[in-house]
Amino acid sequence: MKLYGIRNCDTVKKARKWLDEHGVDYEFHDFKKDGLSSEKLSQWEQAVGWETLLNKRGTTWRKLPDEVRDTISAQSAHQIMLDNPSIIKRPVVERGDGVSVGFNADAWSAWLG
Numbered sequence: 001m002k003l004y005g006i007r008n009c010d011t012v013k014k015a016r017k018w019l020d021e022h023g024v025d026y027e028f029h030d031f032k033k034d035g036l037s038s039e040k041l042s043q044w045e046q047a048v049g050w051e052t053l054l055n056k057r058g059t060t061w062r063k064l065p066d067e068v069r070d071t072i073s074a075q076s077a078h079q080i081m082l083d084n085p086s087i088i089k090r091p092v093v094e095r096g097d098g099v100s101v102g103f104n105a106d107a108w109s110a111w112l113g
Contacts, residue, residue, distance in 0.1 A: 001026040005091035015103040031085045047099035050077045060087040
C-alpha cells in the first residue's frame, strides 16, 4: 500500500495515524517534496477521474484565475495538478489495483477489512 499526500496536511496526518493505529503497513510519498510524475497522475485519473482528484474546496483552487477555473477540462486539470500538487485531494492511496482518494475511517475499515 502506498499513501500519497503532503506531510503537513491535516487529512494526511489523520490517515497516517489511523493506518498506524490499525497496524497497516504503508509507504508514504510526499508529492510536494518528492514530486509527482505525469504518468502516475494519468494512472490516478484513469482510475478515479480527474474531477475526483481535483480539490475545488482548497485555497490553491481559489487562487486560480477565474478564466482557468471556468474553463477547466481534463487536459488543463492534468497540467494544473502537475504544476500545483497541493490542489490534489488528499490522501491518494494505491492498494493492489485500487486507488482511493480522501480519508474516511469507515470506508477504509471496509476497504482494508
